[in-house]
Amino acid sequence: MIKTHGFAVQSATSVPAPFDYEQREPGPKDVQISIDFCGVCHSDIHQAHNDWGNGNYPMVPGHEIIGTVKRVGAEVTKFKVGDLAGVGCMVDSCRVCASCKEGEEQYCDKGETVMTYNAKGKDGKYTFGGYGENIVVDEAFVLTVPRNLNPAAVAPLLCAGITTYSPLKHWKAGPGKMIGVIGLGGLGHMALKFSHAFGAKTVQFTRSSAKIADAKRLGADEVILTKEPNWHTSHAGTFDFILDCVSAAHDITPYLALLKRGGTLCTVGLPATPLAISAFSVVQGRKSFAGSNIGGIKETQEMLDFCSEHNIVSDIEMTSFGKIEEAWERVIKGDVKYRFVLDLKTLKS
Amino acid sequence: MIKTHGFAVQSATSVPAPFDYEQREPGPKDVQISIDFCGVCHSDIHQAHNDWGNGNYPMVPGHEIIGTVKRVGAEVTKFKVGDLAGVGCMVDSCRVCASCKEGEEQYCDKGETVMTYNAKGKDGKYTFGGYGENIVVDEAFVLTVPRNLNPAAVAPLLCAGITTYSPLKHWKAGPGKMIGVIGLGGLGHMALKFSHAFGAKTVQFTRSSAKIADAKRLGADEVILTKEPNWHTSHAGTFDFILDCVSAAHDITPYLALLKRGGTLCTVGLPATPLAISAFSVVQGRKSFAGSNIGGIKETQEMLDFCSEHNIVSDIEMTSFGKIEEAWERVIKGDVKYRFVLDLKTLKS
Numbered sequence: 001m002i003k004t005h006g007f008a009v010q011s012a013t014s015v016p017a018p019f020d021y022e023q024r025e026p027g028p029k030d031v032q033i034s035i036d037f038c039g040v041c042h043s044d045i046h047q048a049h050n051d052w053g054n055g056n057y058p059m060v061p062g063h064e065i066i067g068t069v070k071r072v073g074a075e076v077t078k079f080k081v082g083d084l085a086g087v088g089c090m091v092d093s094c095r096v097c098a099s100c101k102e103g104e105e106q107y108c109d110k111g112e113t114v115m116t117y118n119a120k121g122k123d124g125k126y127t128f129g130g131y132g133e134n135i136v137v138d139e140a141f142v143l144t145v146p147r148n149l150n151p152a153a154v155a156p157l158l159c160a161g162i163t164t165y166s167p168l169k170h171w172k173a174g175p176g177k178m179i180g181v182i183g184l185g186g187l188g189h190m191a192l193k194f195s196h197a198f199g200a201k202t203v204q205f206t207r208s209s210a211k212i213a214d215a216k217r218l219g220a221d222e223v224i225l226t227k228e229p230n231w232h233t234s235h236a237g238t239f240d241f242i243l244d245c246v247s248a249a250h251d252i253t254p255y256l257a258l259l260k261r262g263g264t265l266c267t268v269g270l271p272a273t274p275l276a277i278s279a280f281s282v283v284q285g286r287k288s289f290a291g292s293n294i295g296g297i298k299e300t301q302e303m304l305d306f307c308s309e310h311n312i313v314s315d316i317e318m319t320s321f322g323k324i325e326e327a328w329e330r331v332i333k334g335d336v337k338y339r340f341v342l343d344l345k346t347l348k349s
Numbered sequence: 350m351i352k353t354h355g356f357a358v359q360s361a362t363s364v365p366a367p368f369d370y371e372q373r374e375p376g377p378k379d380v381q382i383s384i385d386f387c388g389v390c391h392s393d394i395h396q397a398h399n400d401w402g403n404g405n406y407p408m409v410p411g412h413e414i415i416g417t418v419k420r421v422g423a424e425v426t427k428f429k430v431g432d433l434a435g436v437g438c439m440v441d442s443c444r445v446c447a448s449c450k451e452g453e454e455q456y457c458d459k460g461e462t463v464m465t466y467n468a469k470g471k472d473g474k475y476t477f478g479g480y481g482e483n484i485v486v487d488e489a490f491v492l493t494v495p496r497n498l499n500p501a502a503v504a505p506l507l508c509a510g511i512t513t514y515s516p517l518k519h520w521k522a523g524p525g526k527m528i529g530v531i532g533l534g535g536l537g538h539m540a541l542k543f544s545h546a547f548g549a550k551t552v553q554f555t556r557s558s559a560k561i562a563d564a565k566r567l568g569a570d571e572v573i574l575t576k577e578p579n580w581h582t583s584h585a586g587t588f589d590f591i592l593d594c595v596s597a598a599h600d601i602t603p604y605l606a607l608l609k610r611g612g613t614l615c616t617v618g619l620p621a622t623p624l625a626i627s628a629f630s631v632v633q634g635r636k637s638f639a640g641s642n643i644g645g646i647k648e649t650q651e652m653l654d655f656c657s658e659h660n661i662v663s664d665i666e667m668t669s670f671g672k673i674e675e676a677w678e679r680v681i682k683g684d685v686k687y688r689f690v691l692d693l694k695t696l697k698s
Contacts, residue, residue: 099610107610107634109586170635237458261448261456264637267628276623279616282640285456286519288613289638291631 001025002032005347006132007321008058012050015325019058021128023136028075031142033085038130039064039156040319040340042186042247043270045328047118051272056118062130062342063089063116064155066145076139084151086143086304087135088158089294091116091127095140103298105141131321133347143301146308153313156186156339157304159294160314164191164243165303166295167266168198171241175199180242181220182255184211187245187268189315189338192219195243197310203239205255214337218315232257237285239263249273252289256281264288314339320346350374351381354696355481356670357407361399364674368407370477372485377424380491382434387479388413388505389668389689391535391596392619394677396467400621405467411479411691412438412465413504415494425488433500435492435653436484437507438643440465440476444489452647454490480670482696492650495657502662505535505688506653508643509663513540513592514652515644516615517547520590524548529591530569531604533560536594536617538664538687541568544592546659552588554604563686567664581606586634588612598622601638605630613637663688669695 001022008019026032044061046052065087069079079085090113093100097109106113114121117129129135145154164187173179179200181191188204195202196219203222204215212223224231232254239258242265249271256265256277264287267275277289295303307313319327319340327340350371357368375381393410395401414436418428428434439462442449446458455462463470466478478484494503513536522528528549530540537553544551545568552571553564561572573580581603588607591614598620605614605626613636616624626638644652656662668676668689676689 104610109610167635261453261458267632270628270632274625274627277626277638278623279619279640282638283616283619283642284640286516286641287639289626289631290636291628291633292635293632 002134002136004132004134006060006128007324008060008131009048010058012048012055015328016048016061016131016321019060021060021132023128023134024123026071026073026136028073029138029140030073030136031069031076031079031085031139032071032134032136033065033067033087033142034070034134035065035067035130035132035344037066037152037155037344038062038342039159039314040327040331040342041159042331043159045331054118056126059118060128060131061117062132063087064158064160065116065130065135066151066155067135070134078139078144079142084145084147086145086154086158087116087130087137087141088143088162088300089116090114090297091137091141092122103296105296106294131342133344141297143297143304146304148308149311149313152318152341152343153316154304154307155341156190156314156316157307158300160186160190160339161307162295162300162303163187163268163292164245165194165306166299167243167268167292168194169299170292171264171266173198173200173241177201177240178238179203180205180239180255180258181245182242183245183269184215185245185334186336186339189218191243191245193312195219197306197312241266243268245269247271249275251276253278253281256287256289259285259287261285262287264290266290266292268292316341318343322346351483351485353481353483355409355477356673357409357480358397359407361397361404364677365397365410365480365670368409370409370481372477372483373472375420375422375485377422378487378489379422379485380418380425380428380434380488381420381483381485382414382416382436382491383419383483384414384416384479384481384693386415386501386504386693387411387691388508388663389676389680389691390508391680394680403467405475408467409477409480410466411481412436413507413509414465414479414484415500415504416484419483421488427488427493428491433494433496435494435503435507436465436479436486436490437492437511437649438465439463439646440486440490441471452645454645455643480691482693490646492646492653495653497657498660498662501667501690501692502665503653503656504690505539505663505665506656507649509535509539509688510656511644511649511652512536512617512641513594514543514655515648516592516617516641517543518648519641520613520615522547522549522590526550526589527587528552529554529588529604529607530594531591532594532618533564534594534683535685535688538567540592540594542661544568546655546661590615592617594618596620598624600625602627602630605636605638608634608636610634611636613639615639615641617641665690667692671695
């Protein structure tokens with residue numbers, strides 16, 4: 001076993017504190033990654049606080065992991081020692097169902113997707129995530145990280161990046177399309193970058209006029225202030241697709257009215273309480289309210305390669321375990337532009 | 350002007366009573382139809398009772414109209430005197446927007462769709478529907494009715510038929526697909542017939558074991574009783590598409606769990622109160638909650654031709670204006686198999 005030093009929460013009310021645990025010895029197909037950087041995702045906090053009712057403790061959060069390959073199993077073909085590698089939200093799945101075979105392991109038909117932390121692996125042991133020195137993962141779930149990008153700023157691509165890239169690709173954001181993004185945070189700022197890079201006309205919805213300049217810098221062609229009167233009537237029926245990145249419950253009815261015939265509003269923000277949707281708001285115009293969950297491993301690699309080609313990374317603030325409590329508080333307040341990344345070197349030194 | 354005798358409601362609390370009104374003289378492109386049959390749609394009652402808040406009185410309901418062409422304007426090319434003709438839910442639209450040009454006049458981008466009754470036409474006058482002797486409609490909104498089918502039983506195809514045919518076609522019901530139908534009434538019984546005719550495996554959801562035999566006769570391969578424990582867990586993740594034909598508010602969460610990855614639940618039932626939808630129920634599996642509104646004129650003609658070829662009509666009970674109050678009461682109770690059709694001859698004699 002590999003002794004690993006990291007940070008864990010011990011209960012729904014505690015903050016991450018030093019914790020020593022073990023990772024398995026690499027099997028034939030495993031890659032041992034010495035973690036360099038880990039993004040701080042709002043879902044780390046939701047799960048640590050047991051907001052979704054699925055918390056297992058001790059919990060080592062973190063699923064936006066960038067590191068250096070330290071050891072590889074005998075049958076590993078994709079990685080060698082010294083490679084830059086990434087691990088996102090998943091570390092395993094059934095691998096044989098239709099969804100897994102089609103590269104959509106996040107939707108494993110058998111429900112056997114193993115999340116990177118706070119989940120039971122096939123060995124029956126709970127997984128521990130990126131708030132630690134080491135992680136051991138089957139190479140099938142390890143990503144190759146482009147060398148031309150800042151690795152710390154690549155970390156958030158593994159959750160915030162793929163979560164927005166996948167639905168924008170699925171619903172065909174591109175030239176000639178009008179794409180809306182609700183919310184400008186960790187997810188929203190990546191959605192702007194991708195939608196813009198895909199060549200779509202990209203519109204940010206926000207309540208805050210303070211965000212206009214930043215939204216435009218990040219790729220928005222237009223910013224609609226949702227506190228203005230008539231903001232929705234003046235754009236009715238003009239959007240092909242709207243990506244809703246807001247994690248709090250909110251009224252989506254006015255956004256449905258903005259969609260063209262056949263348009264889709266897709267949520268990736270996971271509000272904890274149900275949304276109220278009038279049947280009339282989707283019946284008129286054959287509209288859809290949809291959801292999307294991260295993306296498969298194949299698509300995550302495609303996204304990283306796209307980012308390499310288009311020089312896209314997340315806008316980040318570096319932080320350290322000494323400041324993790326403050327970082328979590330600022331994430332909860334939405335006070336970060338646009339993702340905290342933990343520097344694991346602070347743990348190793 | 351063409352003097353017309355019919356039945357109208359005079360207020361949200363009255364029942365249809367004899368009413369004399371006028372229809373315009375046929376213009377160059379108009380068809381005057383002597384109405385033979387008119388289906389009784391639940392939405393006739395909703396609008397008459399002002400349930401949707403859009404009632405204008407006096408209101409002559411009826412948008413499932415079959416009749417005989419009596420006069421045609423000089424420029425009419427599709428119809429001649431004596432032809433069997435149909436009029437559904439719409440009688441006009443802007444005709445120049447993208448939706449209208451693509452044959453989806455029900456989604457007119459300018460919002461200028463003119464409904465067959467209880468709507469203001471381009472001449473500024475309110476439209477009167479099929480509960481009367483005559484109707485005058487531009488030939489662009491008149492359907493050719495196949496001669497090989499019982500014309501009374503064709504009438505409900507013009508609303509209940511196209512409302513279910515259109516989404517089943519749009520979401521590609523056919524061989525190899527698993528299609529669910531919620532609710533067995535006017536809409537649901539047509540959905541069963543179409544889904545079966547398209548070659549899909551077709552499953553009826555119902556609370557009532559008394560409906561099993563009828564559902565199977567109408568085209569269901571399987572009937573799932575939703576009052577049984579675990580009815581939804583045993584079929585989780587198996588449906589490509591579910592058509593929700595229920596007009597009362599109900600919990601759609603268990604049905605969303607029945608969808609495969611990428612599946613869609615589409616409502617055509619128009620519950621008056623919003624539906625509560627958890628983001629988690631669509632995010633996991635990239636699922637969609639959608640709506641669909643009748644169908645365009647071109648698709649309605651395609652549907653009628655399909656029915657002619659496959660010998661499909663609505664299951665009907667004939668009624669007359671003398672019994673309209675009773676018929677409406679039975680529609681509200683869901684006590685009709687599966688559509689009342691008014692015999693207009695009772696009016697003319």
